[in-house]
Amino acid sequence: MSDKGFTDKVKGKVKKTVGDATGDNSVKAEGVLDQVVGKAKEVASDIKDAAQEVAEKAKDAVNSDSDK
Numbered sequence: 738m739s740d741k742g743f744t745d746k747v748k749g750k751v752k753k754t755v756g757d758a759t760g761d762n763s764v765k766a767e768g769v770l771d772q773v774v775g776k777a778k779e780v781a782s783d784i785k786d787a788a789q790e791v792a793e794k795a796k797d798a799v800n801s802d803s804d805k
Contacts, residue, residue, distance in 0.1 A: 745775030
């Protein structure tokens with residue numbers, strides 16, 4: 738089961754916070770990047786889910802049309 742980017746977003750938020758607290762811009766930047774990666778995974782997962790739903794509806798429509 739996929740976490741849909743949740744882990745990357747949390748890890749990124751922690752790194753960004755640590756970077757802010759310590760003044761380490763490198764760690765802060767890594768945190769921001771991790772959050773972006775997490776968001777990208779979330780969007781990709783949402784697109785995949787939507788595509789699967791559309792495919793199922795199309796399959797159902799074809800099957801119901803062939804039953805007529």
